[in-house]
Amino acid sequence: MLDRDLIRNHPELVRAGIARKGLDAPVDEFLRVDQERRQVQTELQEKQAEMNRISKSIGMLMGQGKKDEAEAAKAQTKDLKDFITVGEARQRDLENQMREIELQFPNLPHDSIPNGKDEHDNVVVKLWGEVPQFDVQPQAHWDVAERLKLLDPPRAAKISGSGFALYTGQGARLQRALFTFMIDHQTMKNGYYEIYPPYLVNSASLIGTGNLPKFEEDLYKVDDDLYLIPTAEVPVTNLYRDEILSGDQLTLKLAGYTGCFRREAGAAGKDTRGVLRIHQFDKVEMVKFTKPEDSYDELESLVKDAESILQTLGLHYRIIELCSGDIGAKGAKCYDVELWSPGVGRYLEISSCTNFEAYQSRRANIRFRRAQGDKPEFVHILNGSGLACPRLFAAILESFQQPDGSVLLPEALRPYVGADRISA
RNA sequence: GGAGAGGUCGCAUAGUGGUCUAGUGCGCCGCACUCGAAAUGCGGUGUGGGGCAACUCACCGAGGGUUCGAAUCCCUCCCUCUCCGCCA
Incomplete structure (x- = not known):
C-alpha cells in the first residue's frame, strides 16, 4: 500500500x-x-x-x-x-x-535503482571469490547426489509427486547441517533474534506481506483461511501486525528457520532435475524493522549478512542490483545474491534482499513511536534469505566435488555434519 | 470434538439501553512545592478519518442487527482461560 x-x-x-x-x-x-x-x-x-x-x-x-x-x-x-x-x-x-x-497498488521503486525492462538489465555490483577450476567437467549436483545416494527422486515422486525432494543418508544429514549452521550463524554472529513460527498462517498475514490477494496461485491452501507459508517472511513480518513499537526497539532484527511451500504454478517444466526448484524447501529468513531514515543502510548490512554465509563456506558468488522492470511489485530496492553452480553452469539466486520501505507496514499496520506522545509512523521493513538450503546444497556438491568422487566439506560445516567429507 | 467462563482507552478494574463523546487506580508527561529528590497537589495522557482552524465523525475482540439512542439487548464469527474427550 x-x-x-x-x-x-x-x-x-x-x-x-x-x-x-x-x-x-x-x-x-x-x-x-x-x-x-x-x-x-x-x-x-x-x-x-x-x-x-x-x-x-x-x-x-x-x-x-x-x-x-x-x-x-x-x-x-x-x-x-x-x-x-x-x-x-x-x-x-x-x-x-x-x-x-x-x-492492488505496487510499491514505488527507489530513485537509486537502475531503469530496465527485465532481468537482462540488472546490474552486477559485486563478485566474490574465484570461479572454481576443474580438470574435468564437474558433475551437476543431481549426478553427484545419485552417485553418493544423497537424494532419491523416484521415491520422492512416488510418495508426493513431481517437484519434491527426498534427502537420504548423508544428504539428509547435510541438509540438516546447513540450516542449523545458518540459523546459528545469523543469530550468534550477526545478532538476529531467533524466531520459530507456525508454518500455517491466515489470510490477514498474507495480505500484510503482499502475497494476497494478487499471488494466491503460488500458495498451498489447506483450510478455509489457512495457508502453508511460502517463506518465513510471512509469519515473522506479521509478528507485529497491528502493533505500535517504541522507537528505541528499532532496528529490530529477526531471523527464523522454516520449511517453505510453493506451488511454483507458473514454473512447471522448468529446472525439473535436482533441487533447484521444488515445492517444499528449507530456508533461514532475516527480517528487519527499521526507522525510515535507517532502512537503506540496513539494506546494505542485510546483504552483508547473507553474504557472510557464503564467505564462511568459501563459495563464489555475485551480487546483482535488480532493475526497475525486474524488482517485482512489492520492493523498492532489491539485491539478489547469486551463487555460482559449476555443475549446472550458471549463477543461482540464493537470496533476495529487499527494502519494502513502508509498503508492507501499511498493509500490516506496523508502526513505531519515536518518543512518548509522538504520532505513530510506519516502520520500514526489509527481508532477505539467509539463505535457501537446496541451492546451497547443490552448489556445495558441485563446487567441492573431488577427483575421487567424494565431496570435501567446508571447515565450518564439518562439526554440523560430523565428518570432513561425504563419500560413497 | 463437547461443556462452561471471559475479551473495556499502556496495565488493573468500574460500567446490564439515555449527562458514558467510558469512571477510578497504577504507569507516563507537564507544572507547582524543593538546593535536589521523594511525597503531595494541579493539569494532561488512545487510534483512525473529514475539514486541516475552530470543530466533527467512527472505534469498548470482529462483523451484522434492534432502537430516536447500544460498552450494555439479539445474531454470526474470532481469540483467551477452565474442565472433559482424543492425541504426538
Missing part, C-alpha cells in the same frame, strides 16, 4: 514510478472513489452530529419526565435516520472499495 495523501496529491509521480516498473495501478479509480468517499463522509457526519444532538436531548427530556416533548423530538428523527442508514452503507461500501483498490 502507498500513502493515500501521496496518490491524492501527486498522482503523476505515482503513475511514473509504477510505469518505471512496467506495471499498472488503478490510479484514476483510486482518485474517483476517494473523492466520492470524502464527500459522502462529510455529508454523513453533519447528519450524524445532528442526530447525536437530538438523541441526547431526548435522553434529557425523558430524564425530566417531559414525555410529550421527547416524543415530538423522536418524530423529527425519521428523515435523518433514513439518510444516515443509507449514508453509512454507502460509506462502508466506499471504504471497502478503497481498500481493494489500494491493495
Whole structure:
C-alpha cells in the first residue's frame, strides 16, 4: 500500500514510478472513489452530529419526565435516520472499495535503482571469490547426489509427486547441517533474534506481506483461511501486525528457520532435475524493522549478512542490483545474491534482499513511536534469505566435488555434519 | 470434538439501553512545592478519518442487527482461560 495523501496529491509521480516498473495501478479509480468517499463522509457526519444532538436531548427530556416533548423530538428523527442508514452503507461500501483498490497498488521503486525492462538489465555490483577450476567437467549436483545416494527422486515422486525432494543418508544429514549452521550463524554472529513460527498462517498475514490477494496461485491452501507459508517472511513480518513499537526497539532484527511451500504454478517444466526448484524447501529468513531514515543502510548490512554465509563456506558468488522492470511489485530496492553452480553452469539466486520501505507496514499496520506522545509512523521493513538450503546444497556438491568422487566439506560445516567429507 | 467462563482507552478494574463523546487506580508527561529528590497537589495522557482552524465523525475482540439512542439487548464469527474427550 502507498500513502493515500501521496496518490491524492501527486498522482503523476505515482503513475511514473509504477510505469518505471512496467506495471499498472488503478490510479484514476483510486482518485474517483476517494473523492466520492470524502464527500459522502462529510455529508454523513453533519447528519450524524445532528442526530447525536437530538438523541441526547431526548435522553434529557425523558430524564425530566417531559414525555410529550421527547416524543415530538423522536418524530423529527425519521428523515435523518433514513439518510444516515443509507449514508453509512454507502460509506462502508466506499471504504471497502478503497481498500481493494489500494491493495492492488505496487510499491514505488527507489530513485537509486537502475531503469530496465527485465532481468537482462540488472546490474552486477559485486563478485566474490574465484570461479572454481576443474580438470574435468564437474558433475551437476543431481549426478553427484545419485552417485553418493544423497537424494532419491523416484521415491520422492512416488510418495508426493513431481517437484519434491527426498534427502537420504548423508544428504539428509547435510541438509540438516546447513540450516542449523545458518540459523546459528545469523543469530550468534550477526545478532538476529531467533524466531520459530507456525508454518500455517491466515489470510490477514498474507495480505500484510503482499502475497494476497494478487499471488494466491503460488500458495498451498489447506483450510478455509489457512495457508502453508511460502517463506518465513510471512509469519515473522506479521509478528507485529497491528502493533505500535517504541522507537528505541528499532532496528529490530529477526531471523527464523522454516520449511517453505510453493506451488511454483507458473514454473512447471522448468529446472525439473535436482533441487533447484521444488515445492517444499528449507530456508533461514532475516527480517528487519527499521526507522525510515535507517532502512537503506540496513539494506546494505542485510546483504552483508547473507553474504557472510557464503564467505564462511568459501563459495563464489555475485551480487546483482535488480532493475526497475525486474524488482517485482512489492520492493523498492532489491539485491539478489547469486551463487555460482559449476555443475549446472550458471549463477543461482540464493537470496533476495529487499527494502519494502513502508509498503508492507501499511498493509500490516506496523508502526513505531519515536518518543512518548509522538504520532505513530510506519516502520520500514526489509527481508532477505539467509539463505535457501537446496541451492546451497547443490552448489556445495558441485563446487567441492573431488577427483575421487567424494565431496570435501567446508571447515565450518564439518562439526554440523560430523565428518570432513561425504563419500560413497 | 463437547461443556462452561471471559475479551473495556499502556496495565488493573468500574460500567446490564439515555449527562458514558467510558469512571477510578497504577504507569507516563507537564507544572507547582524543593538546593535536589521523594511525597503531595494541579493539569494532561488512545487510534483512525473529514475539514486541516475552530470543530466533527467512527472505534469498548470482529462483523451484522434492534432502537430516536447500544460498552450494555439479539445474531454470526474470532481469540483467551477452565474442565472433559482424543492425541504426538
